[in-house]
Amino acid sequence: xDDTRVWAFERGLWQATDERYHERVDPECIMALSHExxxxxxxxxxxxxxxxxxxxxxxxxxxxxxxxxxxLIVVGYRVRAAKGDNIFTAACTSVYRRRAHEDxxxxxxxxxxxxx
Numbered sequence: 001x002d003d004t005r006v007w008a009f010e011r012g013l014w015q016a017t018d019e020r021y022h023e024r025v026d027p028e029c030i031m032a033l034s035h036e037x038x039x040x041x042x043x044x045x046x047x048x049x050x051x052x053x054x055x056x057x058x059x060x061x062x063x064x065x066x067x068x069x070x071x072l073i074v075v076g077y078r079v080r081a082a083k084g085d086n087i088f089t090a091a092c093t094s095v096y097r098r099r100a101h102e103d104x105x106x107x108x109x110x111x112x113x114x115x116x
Contacts, residue, residue: 001096001104003065006073009104010094014058014081021046026097026105034090034113045109055081055088062091071098078114089114 001009013024031045032038040048063077073096081088095108 001073001098001102006065006075006096007060007063009096010075010077011058011060013094013106014055014079017054021050024105025049025109026107029105029107029109031108032110034111053083053086055083057082072096073104 009024012020016024025046027042029045030039030041031048033040033048037044037048057080059080060077061080064075066074068074074093075096076091076093078091079089090111090113092112093108093110094106096104097107098104
């Protein structure tokens with residue numbers, strides 16, 4: 001997956017429906033979030049993010065991509081997400097693994113809230 005598609009994939013998760021989370025978040029995923037339950041895995045991880053808003057605006061900065069081995073992509077970035085008056089900023093990481101050609105899922109995601 002080229003860099004443009006990686007960032008489109010990640011942005012799509014910030015503006016995702018519950019259905020998209022179920023498609024793109026791996027059943028083996030582990031998440032560290034800035035809200036309850038803070039640490040979740042598997043279906044609990046999907047449930048933990050399912051209630052988040054579909055953000056209207058999502059901006060990434062300080063973005064970086066690493067490809068430590070074939071079929072594995074690691075991203076790190078700062079995010080500013082907004083929906084109406086609700087604004088969230090965080091430092092984040094995500095790890096994707098390729099299950100098949102053009103079939104990627106998130107196996108790790110972490111957020112550190114930065115405040116507004």
